[in-house]
Amino acid sequence: MKNKKKNQNKPRVVTTKTVMTMKHTGEKIAMLTAYDYLVAKYLDQVGIDIILVGDSLGNVVHGYETTLPVTIDDMIYHAKAVKRGVKNALIVVDMPFMSFQTSIDDAVRNAGRIMKEVGVGAVKLEGGEYIADIVRHLVKIGIPVMGHLGLTPQAINKFGTYEVRATTKAEAEELLRDAKILADAGIFALVLEKIPAELAKKVTQSIPIPTIGIGAGSHCDGQVLVVYDMLGLTEEFKPRFVRRYSELATTMRSAFQNFIADVKTQKFPLKKESY
Numbered sequence: 001m002k003n004k005k006k007n008q009n010k011p012r013v014v015t016t017k018t019v020m021t022m023k024h025t026g027e028k029i030a031m032l033t034a035y036d037y038l039v040a041k042y043l044d045q046v047g048i049d050i051i052l053v054g055d056s057l058g059n060v061v062h063g064y065e066t067t068l069p070v071t072i073d074d075m076i077y078h079a080k081a082v083k084r085g086v087k088n089a090l091i092v093v094d095m096p097f098m099s100f101q102t103s104i105d106d107a108v109r110n111a112g113r114i115m116k117e118v119g120v121g122a123v124k125l126e127g128g129e130y131i132a133d134i135v136r137h138l139v140k141i142g143i144p145v146m147g148h149l150g151l152t153p154q155a156i157n158k159f160g161t162y163e164v165r166a167t168t169k170a171e172a173e174e175l176l177r178d179a180k181i182l183a184d185a186g187i188f189a190l191v192l193e194k195i196p197a198e199l200a201k202k203v204t205q206s207i208p209i210p211t212i213g214i215g216a217g218s219h220c221d222g223q224v225l226v227v228y229d230m231l232g233l234t235e236e237f238k239p240r241f242v243r244r245y246s247e248l249a250t251t252m253r254s255a256f257q258n259f260i261a262d263v264k265t266q267k268f269p270l271k272k273e274s275y
């Protein structure tokens with residue numbers, strides 16, 4: 001009895017199985033990105049379900065225009081830092097552009113590196129039907145895969161814009177078909193990015209695994225945001241799907257200004273801040 005009570009207070013360790021179960025229990029899945037130890041630690045401390053080491057780190061950490069330059073070594077470097085801060089959340093790592101599209105062998109080698117060198121729970125791959133064989137193979141050898149459809153930033157040069165995807169009937173049908181194919185291939189969850197809410201609802205009702213939306217409305221089984229966006233650090237980036245829970249860019253600038261002023265006016269350091 002005592003032991004049972006003790007376990008009830010213990011934070012839940014989230015696995016891909018936990019995430020799949022949440023679709024059926026109706027508990028919404030909360031996912032945010034992280035790229036470093038401290039942010040990952042704070043997310044884990046407050047009970048986030050999934051931490052995504054997204055290749056969005058190319059934009060928000062490294063300042064690239066697109067996610068295309070991000071390498072597998074970049075992903076492993078950041079994922080290792082995240083991993084050191086996490087005890088309970090499921091960590092998912094993005095496979096960057098050209099680390100899996102080239103062949104099943106490359107996908108196995110690179111996903112294998114992420115699993116072996118970092119020790120996370122799953123990888124995420126962007127793409128539809130054309131990656132189904134790769135997904136099937138990774139899942140078969142024991143590497144859980146999260147899918148990603150809709151706005152897939154690695155395909156930016158094909159589409160040319162970051163506008164809402166699958167707005168025509170044909171595109172919506174293709175996305176729904178891709179979602180079913182990926183679910184059949186064995187993905188455990190599917191990110192739906194920037195698609196009409198009604199389409200996301202249809203996909204969510206049509207596949208047995210959870211959908212996690214970003215700009216895909218309220219009917220998905222979970223929601224994800226880029227952590228720097230929701231913290232207000234990427235202040236020029238203002239799509240309607242980003243809700244800002246803080247204004248950290250303003251807070252940071254103000255702290256930096258105060259430090260500069262204190263140094264210039266010799267208000268820092270004080271005696272009590274010296275040895």
Ligand code: KIV
Nearest residue numbers: 033054055056191224
């Ligand atoms: O790279 C990323 O952060 C992502 C999320 C936007 C889902 O793929």
